[in-house]
Amino acid sequence: MLTDPTPHPFRSLPIRREFLVAAASALVLGGVARRPVELGDADEDAEATPLDLTRFLALGNTLAGRLVVDRSPLGQDRYLHALAALAVRLAGVPVPAMKEQAAPGYSLGFHEGGVPFTVLHWKLAPGAAIREHPHTYGNVVTLVLEGDVRIRNYELVGERDYEARGMFRVQRTCEAFLRPGGTNLVSLERNYVHGFLAGPNGARGLDITTRIRERRETPVLEIAAKPVDEAHGLYEASWKSGG
Numbered sequence: 001m002l003t004d005p006t007p008h009p010f011r012s013l014p015i016r017r018e019f020l021v022a023a024a025s026a027l028v029l030g031g032v033a034r035r036p037v038e039l040g041d042a043d044e045d046a047e048a049t050p051l052d053l054t055r056f057l058a059l060g061n062t063l064a065g066r067l068v069v070d071r072s073p074l075g076q077d078r079y080l081h082a083l084a085a086l087a088v089r090l091a092g093v094p095v096p097a098m099k100e101q102a103a104p105g106y107s108l109g110f111h112e113g114g115v116p117f118t119v120l121h122w123k124l125a126p127g128a129a130i131r132e133h134p135h136t137y138g139n140v141v142t143l144v145l146e147g148d149v150r151i152r153n154y155e156l157v158g159e160r161d162y163e164a165r166g167m168f169r170v171q172r173t174c175e176a177f178l179r180p181g182g183t184n185l186v187s188l189e190r191n192y193v194h195g196f197l198a199g200p201n202g203a204r205g206l207d208i209t210t211r212i213r214e215r216r217e218t219p220v221l222e223i224a225a226k227p228v229d230e231a232h233g234l235y236e237a238s239w240k241s242g243g
């Protein structure tokens with residue numbers, strides 16, 4: 001071979017074939033070894049194709065049912081990110097019957113079929129707001145479908161006390177300006193207070209909510225306009241019941 005200045009293309013074929021067979025075997029063996037852990041379940045698609053609501057629910061219910069059992073902080077992160085990865089593929093979500101809420105310009109609907117999560121469909125008129133409120137029993141994937149909305153998330157500084165009277169400190173942990181396809185994740189341990197402010201064209205989207213603790217009344221978080229420490233996003237705040 002070394003003396004042949006013009007190698008024949010088929011001369012190296014046996015070596016290539018051996019290599020390919022070995023590589024294919026390694027892939028198959030690797031696939032078999034990993035499959036029970038991560039791959040091959042009915043909630044995984046081979047490609048990132050758009051999903052209609054029916055298909056999303058079929059895949060999402062299986063996925064969520066498998067991952068929701070781990071309610072640890074890391075388990076919730078994993079659950080929310082996995083569900084969000086499916087949700088961003090949603091296309092053509094129909095608008096269900098919407099009901100006006102107490103907050104001006106805010107209406108809410110519901111899509112049946114989510115297990116163990118609930119698919120809420122929200123709509124905000126231009127400039128309408130949902131006041132900051134904590135999630136104490138259900139985590140959330142928010143997905144924007146139309147318009148644009150600013151979402152701010154907060155966490156309490158120090159001991160987390162939803163009964164606290166008087167002022168305490170909160171930290172702004174996220175400020176997102178979301179457009180269609182954008183997501184915001186609320187775990188019970190991270191970014192667990194959120195509030196919405198629709199842009200000048202209004203906004204519409206989904207809150208995919210999963211209750212993992214006992215239901216309880218949700219207060220509103222009133223936050224001082226001026227931070228006490230802007231660099232760290234620290235604000236004085238207090239609870240207002242009945243939100």
Ligand SMILES: [Fe+2]
Nearest residue numbers: 133135140194
């Ligand atoms: Fe919420």
